[in-house]
Amino acid sequence: DIVMTQSPDSLAVSLGERATVNCKSSRSVLYSSTNKNCLAWYQQKPGQPPKLLVSWASTRESGVPDRFSGSGSGTDFTLTISSLQAADVAVYYCQQCYNVPPTFGQGTKVEIK
């Protein structure tokens, strides 16, 4: 199985400041035939199911604010919240869809400083 490791486990950022979550996969998740990375990011608020924010490493889903952006390729990926809002307090998960079983990172808790 591909192991997904996120860092940090938690971070506290001031309102309006940048938050960065990192995700590393134990193997490349890049499809060489399409040059696309099968990597997704989810946001989960307490008592709610996860919500898909970004697919294919950098494609923001419809309706997701543009302060959220995904980047990276191969084994190293980043989710950036450019200007943290109170509504962004949540746990964020990366997930690889390159191989079965699909696997998730352990989650990163983002809070307000």
Add this chain to the structure above:
Amino acid sequence: QVQLVQSGAEVKQPGASVMVSCKASGYTFTSSYMHWVRQAPGQGLEWMGVVNPTTGTTTYAQKFQGRVTMTRDTSTSRVYVDLSSLTFEDMAVYYCARGPGTTYSFDYWGQGTLVTVSS
């Protein structure tokens, strides 16, 4: 709009089985795979398996092989997960989650079903 509505919370004894259902609406049921993902209290997300609504073909995570069965009913646009031989470690929120097309990411999720295992 796409909606996935799951059945209600369950309380089961160790060794019992539990079945959770998920009703899909707002899209063509057979156009997308349906996955089951669970989350133990305070823990991360764990993929259990997937069912192809068109053919009924399933793929399960190795951890659950022999203990899980996923089925679908195209007449009611429902998918089901049946987990047997429950232990305390199976206590979790169980989610159905749609995969866009045949991919193994998850664009819509059910509200979750809490399964409590208690003696």
